[in-house]
Amino acid sequence: MKKIGILGGLAWPATIEYYKAICQLSQNHHANLNLPGPSPMPEMCIESVNINYSYNRRGSFGDEHSWRDYDAYFHAALKRLEDNGVDFAIIASNTPHNRFDSITNGLNMPVLSIFEAVAKTCQINRIDEFLLLGTEPTMNSGIFPDYLKRHGISAFVPSDDTVKSKVADLISELFKGKSENGRSRMDQIVRSSYEQMEIKPKVVCLACTELPLVFEGKEQLETFEVNGVLYLNTTIIHAVATFRYAIEV
Amino acid sequence: MKKIGILGGLAWPATIEYYKAICQLSQNHHANLNLPGPSPMPEMCIESVNINYSYNRRGSFGDEHSWRDYDAYFHAALKRLEDNGVDFAIIASNTPHNRFDSITNGLNMPVLSIFEAVAKTCQINRIDEFLLLGTEPTMNSGIFPDYLKRHGISAFVPSDDTVKSKVADLISELFKGKSENGRSRMDQIVRSSYEQMEIKPKVVCLACTELPLVFEGKEQLETFEVNGVLYLNTTIIHAVATFRYAIEV
Secondary structure, eight states, rough: OEEEEEOTTTHHHHHHHHHHHHHHHHHHGGGGOOOOOOOOOOOOOEEEOOOHHHHOOOOOOGGGGGGGHHHHHHHHHHHHHHHOSSSEESSSGGGGGHHHHHHHTTTOEEOOHHHHHHHHHHHHHTEEEEEEEOHHHHHHHHHHHHHHTTTTTEEEEESOOOHHHHHHHHHHHHHHOOTTHHHHHHHHHHHHHHHHHHSOOOOOOSTTTTTTGGGGOOTTTTTTEETTTEEEEEEHHHHHHHHHHHHHO | OOOEEEEEEHHHHHHHHHHHHHHHHHHHHHHGGSSSSSSSOOOOEEOOOOOOHTTTOOOOOTTTTGGGGHHHHHHHHHHHHHTTOOOOOOOSSSSSGGGGOOOOOOOSSSSEEEEHHHHHHHHEEEEEEEEOOHHHEEEEEEHHHHHHHHTTEEEEOOHHHHHHHHHHHHHHHEEEEEETTTTHHHHHHHHHHHHHHHSOOOEOOOTTGGGGGTTTTTTTSSSSETTEEEEEHHHHHHHHHHHHHHOOO
């Protein structure tokens, strides 16, 4: 198995879900081989950064220079993973993917993008439209929707700022590992967003790796249905793509 | 905060508990500072190794040469953490601590020992005797009991091989992240061990970092009481010592 590099801590609860998913996938993969001892695991190096540092160095889209310190912090962490000897890496969070090209520029190892993993999952499941929920940069930069559009997928974000700030509040709680009534708040966010579109809720992409944590018991599923809405769990979609790549010859 | 190196994957469920504990301790530590953005976190590098590889390279105590590959695998992982730039490291597992000196020999960074953290906790809580449960090497090598004896603490292990193998069975399930009826099996192990000693159960040291997982809801506590027995959770004792060292000036 290839050695996996994970840029984590963005935030820590999602890093746990990624790590758990990869380890459980490896257990399942080796379950019938009857090897002596505990299940073989891919070697991993997790570089867990200080999310407070990066958060306070977010720039403004359209002002390339304003992202310099943000990009440099993540690039240096990925460079340490490369120096560690990992065969490839992932960034365990959606938000930095808005700066993916600048962050990964100059690295010699592959970095598997979460945006690409989500687009592939949509194509396999014939999903061509969804509501996109995530952090402020992910919902407002237009970068993920543009990427998806090139793959034939329409993503729309809540048009109402009140709804957007409800998403942000929920995420800031989940960054601490838990939320109060997260599930019903999510329901409300989804319903309000679709009401504005005057269409019925169908597919919601949880494009912040902490958002799936509001659905207790479903955190480790790539996709799941609740009240007739199909949710895409970007965390596990990305983790599954990571493990598959690690075992590819 | 100092950058923390963690040698993990031994097994993965305990690595999650360590990481979670350190992140939650950092949240609590910064809770009243009202800093902008998510809580500051210590930077960490987790080198998660393949437990199947190390398990199959365990040697025999008394035969120094037989441990060569086992020691070298862990030493190399710690060296990568040192090269990464961590300020100090921990090995997130009791078992490799039976080979602590050989594994850490030649490193330039401090490595905080779990045995030392447990001994300190016992001294603070005036605990001078306990039942020690752990993997086969930890229960049979006599290394941890000898270390404790030098700190005025008597540790005894189950004298019956049937009881020892029940501990081993429980651990091998917990390595996969869950156990069937773990709690009642633990109760039985503790009662049988004390019966053989003809004394009443008092203090049990869970000296395998997965064992605390049988006590759902208590995995993040350093010590906890169940049915009149005080349990020492070596995982969290070690994680707390790690975070304290990381914030020490």
